[in-house]
Amino acid sequence: MDQNDKITRRQAVAGLGATIAAVTVSPALAMGGTGTTARGPVKLDDPTTKYPKPPFKYQPQPWPGLQSQMVPRPDCGETSYKGSGRLMGRKALITGGDSGMGRAAAIAYAREGADVAINYYPTEEPDAKEVIALIRAEGRKGIAIPGDLRDEAFCKQLVQRAVTELGGLDIVVSNAGRQQAASSILDITTEEFDAIMKTNIYAPFWIIREALPHLPPGSAIIGTTSEQAYDPDPWLYAYAQTKAATMNYVKSLAKQLGPKGIRVNGVAPGPVWTALQVSGGTTPDKQQTFGSWTVLGRPGMPVELASIYVQLAATDASFATGQVYGSSGGVGQP
């Protein structure tokens, strides 16, 4: 009865017509059967025309920026991502889960059956509220834990609260990032450099260290790195080195935690249309022409990376560890 209620709500949210086939097949999935959902053939779409191309209006926002105020709004899979039970019963903590790729991962995880705790900076509450509502619409636990990741004590509390309120933890997505562009190193203050290091390097360290005792074998840790780790832009001197650090810790931690059965992997996006880009993360010209240099002629939307975060968390991807999966519209590495 309860399972059917969840299905009906999910169908309502996703705008699917309630089909008898879907309702009768889904319980088979929940029991571990090998049924396939009766959805019909997949519609092929042209990636070059699927999402908006530049130019975009110049739209600077104060840090950290709200995606709900961006034009066009980033697509995080709110109306499109359809799950199939790949993460049923899993418990995930996602930093930067209010917008961008963290949001896309949170929505996807919930649609795949996971309970999700999201962390975000307190002023991002308007975006975060939407994500929590979307998670709960799937009948999953949605936990909001706002706070400043630059603070070690908060990072510890974040993990403790997530473990307590989720009733455990087996997926950690260290995704929150601070990105600020500067044409010259001469214009970077120590304060700004410190903020970028604390957010992008210290916070992942504090969070993973605090979470580790709670992670059972089979757990997954995922870090958001970037193609900037491999071929950085000159105006991203501070940010890009932190993405290289992320790519590197994914590999060292994978080796360290391999014997414990915990997999550690990274996701390396190319230019993705998120609140980072309108809150100082790139130059004004490049914000307006964002993504034009990719082979698809446009930036990515966060939803286009959602399935990567699902893949790396899912138990059937059990041989992947120390990997970095890219999604960049054809530019850069990996």
Place this chain on the structure above:
Amino acid sequence: MRTIFALAAAALCFGYSNLQAQDKSNDTTARYFLIQVSIANLQEIAQGQLAVQQAGSPEVKAFGQRMIDDHGKAEAQLTKLAQTTGIQLPHEATDPPVDNPMLKKLNGKEFDKMYVHMMAPGHGETVQLFQKYIAMGKNPAVVAFAQQTLPVLKEHLAAINAIEEKMNK
């Protein structure tokens, strides 16, 4: 002409991505070149206006004024060129932008540093953009525009490099 405007109006109602799909221009490289140049012109004008108001040194103020004058002229030529060649530019590329908040909050010497540090690589990239279109572009009117404008950009680049060298001493 009327059909084109009617189509554009209808397309705008359906959102930007549909406008892309209905774009009838054959030479998308010329169109995209003009989009990038228009964005660059308008950003230079806006940032130049901040320089005139907020810069510390007279040289940076003068450079800012030059940006307003030269890029204003270039943008007027570009607008005319787009009309005569029938290339439609989306409003995101032709609307004057708001002020860059990073620059807006600075004054005097602090402004000069950040502004000059932005201008040098920015102009370098613009010169490359023009050189590439001159080498590969297929629309003769747009190539002519690029060839005509390039020397001015190179002068800008030389001027800002000189200012930067003096500043960093």
